[in-house]
Amino acid sequence: MATPTTRRGFLTFLVAAPTLTVATNLTADALPSLPAPAEITDLGDLLILAGTPTANMLVLEVTPDGEVRFQLPRAEVGQGITTAVAMLVAEEMDVPVSDVRVSLSDARAELLFNQLTGGSNTIRSVYGPVRRTAAAARARLVAAAAQQWKAQSATLSTRDGSVVAPDGRTATFGDLTAAAAKLTSTITAQPKSEEQHRVVGTSQPRVDARAMVTGQMRYTLDLDVPGAMPTVVRRPPTINGSVRTVDDSAAKAMPGVIAIAVVPTGVAVMAETFGQAIAAKDALEVTWNRGTVDELSDADIKAKLRAATLPFVVPPLLTQHIDGEFDFAFVSHAPLETNSAIADVRADRAEIWAGLKSPIVAKQTIAAALGLPQDSVTVHVTQGGGSFGRRLFFDAALEAAQISKAMRRPVKLMWTRVDDMRHGRARSASHHKIRATYALGQVLTFEHRVASVETDFRHGLGEILTATAAHLPVGGNLSFAQTVFLTTVKVPYHFGVVTQLLNEVPLRMHTGSWRSVYSANTRGAEEIMVDELAARLGKDPVAFRRETLKTDRQRAVLDKVAAAGEWGRTMPQGFAQGVGFHDEYKSCTACLVEMDARDPKNPRVIKAVIAVDVGRPINPLGVRAQMLGGLTDAISTTLRAGLHIEKGLPLEGSYSQFHYARQKDSPPQVEIHVMPANGEPGGAGELGVPAAVGAIANAYARATGIKPRSFPITFPVDFDPFPR
Amino acid sequence: MPKYTFSVNGKPVSVDVPADMPLLWVLRDKLGVKGPKFGCGIGVCRACTSHLDGGEIQPCVTPVAQAAGKQVTTIEGLADGDKLHPVQEAWLEQDVAQCGYCQPGQIMAAVALLRRTPSPTDADIDKIENVCRCGTYFRIRQAIKNAAQKM
Ligand code: FES
Ligand code: FES
Numbered sequence A: 001m002a003t004p005t006t007r008r009g010f011l012t013f014l015v016a017a018p019t020l021t022v023a024t025n026l027t028a029d030a031l032p033s034l035p036a037p038a039e040i041t042d043l044g045d046l047l048i049l050a051g052t053p054t055a056n057m058l059v060l061e062v063t064p065d066g067e068v069r070f071q072l073p074r075a076e077v078g079q080g081i082t083t084a085v086a087m088l089v090a091e092e093m094d095v096p097v098s099d100v101r102v103s104l105s106d107a108r109a110e111l112l113f114n115q116l117t118g119g120s121n122t123i124r125s126v127y128g129p130v131r132r133t134a135a136a137a138r139a140r141l142v143a144a145a146a147q148q149w150k151a152q153s154a155t156l157s158t159r160d161g162s163v164v165a166p167d168g169r170t171a172t173f174g175d176l177t178a179a180a181a182k183l184t185s186t187i188t189a190q191p192k193s194e195e196q197h198r199v200v201g202t203s204q205p206r207v208d209a210r211a212m213v214t215g216q217m218r219y220t221l222d223l224d225v226p227g228a229m230p231t232v233v234r235r236p237p238t239i240n241g242s243v244r245t246v247d248d249s250a251a252k253a254m255p256g257v258i259a260i261a262v263v264p265t266g267v268a269v270m271a272e273t274f275g276q277a278i279a280a281k282d283a284l285e286v287t288w289n290r291g292t293v294d295e296l297s298d299a300d301i302k303a304k305l306r307a308a309t310l311p312f313v314v315p316p317l318l319t320q321h322i323d324g325e326f327d328f329a330f331v332s333h334a335p336l337e338t339n340s341a342i343a344d345v346r347a348d349r350a351e352i353w354a355g356l357k358s359p360i361v362a363k364q365t366i367a368a369a370l371g372l373p374q375d376s377v378t379v380h381v382t383q384g385g386g387s388f389g390r391r392l393f394f395d396a397a398l399e400a401a402q403i404s405k406a407m408r409r410p411v412k413l414m415w416t417r418v419d420d421m422r423h424g425r426a427r428s429a430s431h432h433k434i435r436a437t438y439a440l441g442q443v444l445t446f447e448h449r450v451a452s453v454e455t456d457f458r459h460g461l462g463e464i465l466t467a468t469a470a471h472l473p474v475g476g477n478l479s480f481a482q483t484v485f486l487t488t489v490k491v492p493y494h495f496g497v498v499t500q501l502l503n504e505v506p507l508r509m510h511t512g513s514w515r516s517v518y519s520a521n522t523r524g525a526e527e528i529m530v531d532e533l534a535a536r537l538g539k540d541p542v543a544f545r546r547e548t549l550k551t552d553r554q555r556a557v558l559d560k561v562a563a564a565g566e567w568g569r570t571m572p573q574g575f576a577q578g579v580g581f582h583d584e585y586k587s588c589t590a591c592l593v594e595m596d597a598r599d600p601k602n603p604r605v606i607k608a609v610i611a612v613d614v615g616r617p618i619n620p621l622g623v624r625a626q627m628l629g630g631l632t633d634a635i636s637t638t639l640r641a642g643l644h645i646e647k648g649l650p651l652e653g654s655y656s657q658f659h660y661a662r663q664k665d666s667p668p669q670v671e672i673h674v675m676p677a678n679g680e681p682g683g684a685g686e687l688g689v690p691a692a693v694g695a696i697a698n699a700y701a702r703a704t705g706i707k708p709r710s711f712p713i714t715f716p717v718d719f720d721p722f723p724r
Numbered sequence B: 001m002p003k004y005t006f007s008v009n010g011k012p013v014s015v016d017v018p019a020d021m022p023l024l025w026v027l028r029d030k031l032g033v034k035g036p037k038f039g040c041g042i043g044v045c046r047a048c049t050s051h052l053d054g055g056e057i058q059p060c061v062t063p064v065a066q067a068a069g070k071q072v073t074t075i076e077g078l079a080d081g082d083k084l085h086p087v088q089e090a091w092l093e094q095d096v097a098q099c100g101y102c103q104p105g106q107i108m109a110a111v112a113l114l115r116r117t118p119s120p121t122d123a124d125i126d127k128i129e130n131v132c133r134c135g136t137y138f139r140i141r142q143a144i145k146n147a148a149q150k151m
Helices: A043-054 A081-093 A122-149 A173-182 A209-213 A274-283 A298-308 A359-370 A395-407 A417-423 A461-467 A480-486 A519-536 A541-548 A552-564 A620-639 A688-704 B023-030 B086-093 B103-116 B122-126 B137-150
Strands: A005-007 A010-014 A021-025 A059-062 A068-072 A100-104 A157-159 A162-164 A170-172 A229-234 A242-247 A257-263 A266-271 A285-289 A320-328 A340-345 A350-354 A377-381 A411-414 A430-439 A442-453 A497-505 A575-584 A587-596 A604-613 A669-674 B003-008 B011-016 B050-052 B055-057 B071-073
Touching (some): A021 A122, A043 A122, A043 A461, A068 A081, A068 A122, A081 A100, A081 A122, A122 A162, A122 A173, A162 A173, A170 A173, A209 B086, A209 B103, A229 A395, A242 A257, A257 A395, A266 A274, A266 A395, A266 A411, A274 B023, A298 A497, A320 A519, A340 A395, A350 A359, A359 A395, A395 A411, A430 A519, A442 A519, A461 A480, A480 A497, A519 A575, A552 A587, A552 A669, A575 A688, A587 A620, A587 A688, A604 A620, A604 A688, A620 A669, A620 A688, A620 B137, B050 B103, B055 B103, B086 B103, B103 B137
Parallel strands (some): A068 A100, A229 A411, A350 A377, A604 A669, B003 B071
Antiparallel strands (some): A005 A010, A010 A021, A021 A059, A059 A068, A157 A162, A162 A170, A229 A266, A242 A285, A257 A266, A320 A430, A340 A350, A575 A587, A587 A604, B050 B055, B050 B071
């Protein structure tokens, strides 16, 4: 490390390296205080606050051939953050986006709470720090050119990866990087003002798109780690069951089998190929100990949730009121790349590769499980094939480490699809009771009681909320889950006295945040009630939302979809439009869909018009991609995709049974309008689901006359379950 | 063990493996061809979709013996050197991929569709059953239509 430079408490260190490598370090600024009133503090604000002490600990390097390398302490799982961050760096440094390489940092324990990818928070949390780091690097390159040319830095400019002098002389960043690395003077830098942005705010294709369409993209299982052979695990017949006895005599003799070991989660089999490992796993004779929910089936879960739903405050006696009750099934995250990890555990050290959204907690937990000091465990974050919340959990990485330790070999662990659906994570089932009272055309009260199977947040979020406890916007002795609930879910309408309460039922199943955590179900159900309230009050659904929404920004997205989607146009019998709205993480969106529900058992969304205001879109093309994904998730979970739980295990075991949407379920017409920049970046990753859930359910109700109350709407067991 | 000889992306290969070993594991684990992805192993997600003598197959349910003497094409063999196939070009123009994991299979399925049906209708495109868990279907549809026009 060499001399620190200061800009209002923002320290830049030069790493001792032959080329310019800027590491920024602890900010000396006071922690920002949270916005007031407290009700506008969302989970993202808390994540940012917890990450603030280490927010600027970023590393950027300029190579002699002019490439800018930036290490991002987050996980890329398809959401496009590496592209957006490359754009931020390119903007500040005046280099083409194609000259920026963003890689994913290994687990860096010193980042504390600043290496968790969740809460739609990446762009919100790195927007300032990335720009400041890149601006510092640019300033050093300019200073190096100024020194060489005996010019004033202020007279020089940067363009296309070069420093340019007024007389036309140019020097590339690659040529300047060695000199810039030797500068010891104090250099100040300011990120560009937003009016100067030329790259940020324009549509940029993904930086890794070419690798993806040519088959060159490398996911965990595509890595060649020496000696790491294909491994799968035979899993119990019920969730959290454990091995009692194993007879591996047949399996051992099968072609290609290398090793077999019992681990806490089942029996691991390693073979020359995954096909052979799977065949040998199936040939094992195993008896099992009971799991944690062996007798539990959907009907019991429903009954428990109903019993746990807290009562309303307002009695229905004196005013006109409307009640609604809703049920949502468990939903698998089902990322297309199944849970997977590579582990190489030795006596004195371990190395792990996996798609991880909470790699620091993973590193700590794996070190403890292996009995190794944390410093001896290296955790590499690989790009993931989808997540939707799933990769907040590091169960595959931990399991791979345990297998590697037991087998004394490097391990390439893959969960089968059946494993992933039955023993993987799922969005918790939930039950909802909503009551609204009204008089004289006005909503007086709006109460929502949610009962949900406990959502597992044991991936570092608890520690983050504890660290920010003093800033929590909610008082009293609320549970951790209630805190997450109240910092993510809010009613965006002026509905008089509004109360939303969550009560959780602890069941020892594998749950986890699923894109938009509580909002998809909670806000989805509310959007249905908003339509039903509008009908009671004799108002049009769009007009009613318009007059009760709280801000102009919210009304603008609603107006946009109403106009672009020709709200109110006449549709043939069996067809209908539906609308939904959602506001979260400083962003808002409206969704208008058209549905063909001539066959109520087989409805199809045929058109969707979405408007989205994310405050400041970094990459509108990426924002649209996120909204499209949210729409497809909403189509799937509202209409056909869910898990049936029977006797302690989901019945669904593959995509032929868990009906995530296919092309035939997806609308042939989609329009997504991104509103112009008007402030700081808000969240986008999870935003798209809840409004679309509401729109789809409302279109279904209008097309069929059937009030949707249980989701997914069409949910038979239309398959023969795989053997347990 | 029997020996099977076939070509993968134009190069002759031979492997000593049991006749019923699924081609997916021969490609990925024996030959190091990582483009075709595993998503289910039973022919329903179609992430592994590749071509056998130009026709669409799911290598996870295609025994290696079926490939003997034939030409296997995976996503890696679609481009002509640095020159992308028009379907790959269309995928880039629409910025289809999100996590990208399904896209080798989606592209191979689209190429097969366009071979059978050079100007596919929406109903033809609806018949592609490949799962995209990131939900990129609309962009896939647009890309197929654009590619059809170019080809
Ligand atoms: S892995 Fe071949 S179809 Fe799913
Ligand atoms: S892009 Fe992620 S599964 Fe299709």
